[in-house]
Amino acid sequence: MSNTPESKKAPAGERVADWADGRLGIYSLAKANMRKIFPDHWSFMLGEICLYSFIIIILTGVYLTLFFHPSMNEVVYEGSYVPMQGIRMSEAYSSTLDISFDVRGGLLIRQIHHWAALVFISGMLVHMMRVFFTGAFRKPREINWLFGFLLLVLGMFTGFTGYSLPDDLLSGTGVRFMEGAVLSMPVVGTYLSFFLFGGEFPGADFVPRFYSIHILLLPGIMMGLLVGHLILVFYHKHTQFAGPGRTNKNVVGMPLLPIYMAKAGGFFFLVFGVIAVLSAIASINPIWALGPYRPDQVSTGAQPDWYMGFSEGLIRAMPGWEINAWGHTLALGVFIPLMIFPLVLVAIAVYPFVESWVTGDKREHHILDRPRNAPTRTAFGVAWLTWYFVLLIAGGNDMFAIFFNLSINHITWFARIAFFVGPVLAFIVTKRICLGLQRRDRDKVLHGRESGIIKRLPHGEFVEIHEPLNQSDLHTLTAHEQYEPAEIGPEVDENGVERKIGRGQKLKAKLSKGYYGEGNQIPKPTSEEYKEITSGHGHH
Numbered sequence: 172m173s174n175t176p177e178s179k180k181a182p183a184g185e186r187v188a189d190w191a192d193g194r195l196g197i198y199s200l201a202k203a204n205m206r207k208i209f210p211d212h213w214s215f216m217l218g219e220i221c222l223y224s225f226i227i228i229i230l231t232g233v234y235l236t237l238f239f240h241p242s243m244n245e246v247v248y249e250g251s252y253v254p255m256q257g258i259r260m261s262e263a264y265s266s267t268l269d270i271s272f273d274v275r276g277g278l279l280i281r282q283i284h285h286w287a288a289l290v291f292i293s294g295m296l297v298h299m300m301r302v303f304f305t306g307a308f309r310k311p312r313e314i315n316w317l318f319g320f321l322l323l324v325l326g327m328f329t330g331f332t333g334y335s336l337p338d339d340l341l342s343g344t345g346v347r348f349m350e351g352a353v354l355s356m357p358v359v360g361t362y363l364s365f366f367l368f369g370g371e372f373p374g375a376d377f378v379p380r381f382y383s384i385h386i387l388l389l390p391g392i393m394m395g396l397l398v399g400h401l402i403l404v405f406y407h408k409h410t411q412f413a414g415p416g417r418t419n420k421n422v423v424g425m426p427l428l429p430i431y432m433a434k435a436g437g438f439f440f441l442v443f444g445v446i447a448v449l450s451a452i453a454s455i456n457p458i459w460a461l462g463p464y465r466p467d468q469v470s471t472g473a474q475p476d477w478y479m480g481f482s483e484g485l486i487r488a489m490p491g492w493e494i495n496a497w498g499h500t501l502a503l504g505v506f507i508p509l510m511i512f513p514l515v516l517v518a519i520a521v522y523p524f525v526e527s528w529v530t531g532d533k534r535e536h537h538i539l540d541r542p543r544n545a546p547t548r549t550a551f552g553v554a555w556l557t558w559y560f561v562l563l564i565a566g567g568n569d570m571f572a573i574f575f576n577l578s579i580n581h582i583t584w585f586a587r588i589a590f591f592v593g594p595v596l597a598f599i600v601t602k603r604i605c606l607g608l609q610r611r612d613r614d615k616v617l618h619g620r621e622s623g624i625i626k627r628l629p630h631g632e633f634v635e636i637h638e639p640l641n642q643s644d645l646h647t648l649t650a651h652e653q654y655e656p657a658e659i660g661p662e663v664d665e666n667g668v669e670r671k672i673g674r675g676q677k678l679k680a681k682l683s684k685g686y687y688g689e690g691n692q693i694p695k696p697t698s699e700e701y702k703e704i705t706s707g708h709g710h711h
């Protein structure tokens with residue numbers, strides 16, 4: 172065998188890999204990140220559900236764009252769905268019928284696309300609630316919280332533009348609802364409506380415009396946010412629950428490659444399979460049963476997808492107040508809910524910064540809180556969810572009235588009252604439950620776990636034997652931090668001169684007292700208390 176240079180060449184695959192690595196640095200990048208550790212806890216899979224359903228949305232969406240015609244030009248339907256033959260409709264509606272009945276697998280792909288969108292937004296909401304209740308939004312993850320929040324909001328509007336595209340009677344009713352909300356805006360409402368619809372509603376442009384927004388603008392922004400979100404997840408240490416050996420400086424779990432990647436790959440197909448089964452057996456948005464949209468018609472029991480029910484509930488629960496001035500009418504019944512909706516969203520977005528300001532804590536946090544150990548935060552979260560579900564009921568007041576044989580007026584008034592009372596009650600009850608759970612944890616640390624074994628003492632008293640907790644459980648129950656409420660300090664200095672105390676400082680002190688003051692957290696057992704109890708002097 173000759174020793175020519177050609178005989179010493181590396182295999183072709185290795186040469187290609189070396190060529191790519193010399194220009195992209197793939198090997199060094201993979202070497203640094205492929206062994207990254209991820210903790211093993213079921214709640215971290217919620218984010219994966221969001222990622223996988225988003226991938227499914229993209230894949231099925233690309234398929235649907237090959238057959239959908241985003242046009243409002245009127246045509247006469249001559250497709251295979253006999254009940255609609257001879258009816259005038261838009262090309263958008265006609266092409267959606269063709270996808271459903273004439274394209275091989277089209278109806279299943281439509282169903283998967285719609286179900287994946289619902290799972291995506293549901294997953295994001297539950298994922299954000301997990302992040303909120305466990306305090307995973309704290310430094311250094313405030314930016315990632317904003318990325319997740321924007322993904323949720325953009326997902327809601329992407330879903331709205333998506334289910335508006337078929338131009339059926341149900342989606343058209345939703346677009347009509349949106350047009351009424353736009354028109355309620357003083358001064359600029361009419362101009363915005365004409366710009367959006369290209370003239371008087373429904374115009375001839377909203378389907379093509381919604382189509383461009385739905386398949387290009389919003390998904391492009393969401394893709395960028397998703398990539399940024401994942402980059403920050405890799406850049407920061409992954410959060411983990413308190414436990415032995417777990418600190419803010421390490422992560423206990425499995426390496427990304429090969430264990431986590433294998434599990435993630437299997438989980439992707441599991442998510443895809445569940446969504447496919449849902450799509451095959453549970454019909455969603457059957458546009459052929461509704462007919463094409465006509466501005467002078469409305470579908471019975473018209474409801475938006477659940478994630479837009481919050482905004483619809485605000486408007487349905489709001490009294491129909493109006494103000495007439497200078498020849499103009501201001502529809503407060505629509506305008507006030509239209510202003511509340513973005514304010515609620517802004518409050519959700521800025522919460523991490525508010526809590527950081529209240530606590531004054533600028534440290535990095537990689538250990539998660541148990542929700543019971545942050546009772547005020549947990550109570551706020553449950554109050555918000557209660558508010559959301561009350562408005563969902565208000566948004567479907569007609570359907571609740573039909574199914575439960577109730578008065579729609581009674582349901583509307585229930586929603587109006589519960590809008591103010593429900594969150595307050597939920598806040599109080601949740602906070603008391605959290606404090607009760609804290610007391611139970613304190614008792615378990617000091618006295619151990621109830622064994623169910625009853626013992627009779629020599630003098631006749633019956634007591635239950637408590638089993639001491641192991642060191643792992645003791646660590647989990649006592650690892651959380653307890654903040655001291657901020658103090659304003661003396662109102663005068665050492666010379667008796669009145670100190671200037673700003674409004675912001677006073678507000679911070681009040682909020683801090685509300686979060687961490689007396690009655691807002693149960694003191695953790697001290698080591699002295701534990702030693703006294705376990706030494707036998709504190710109990711039988």
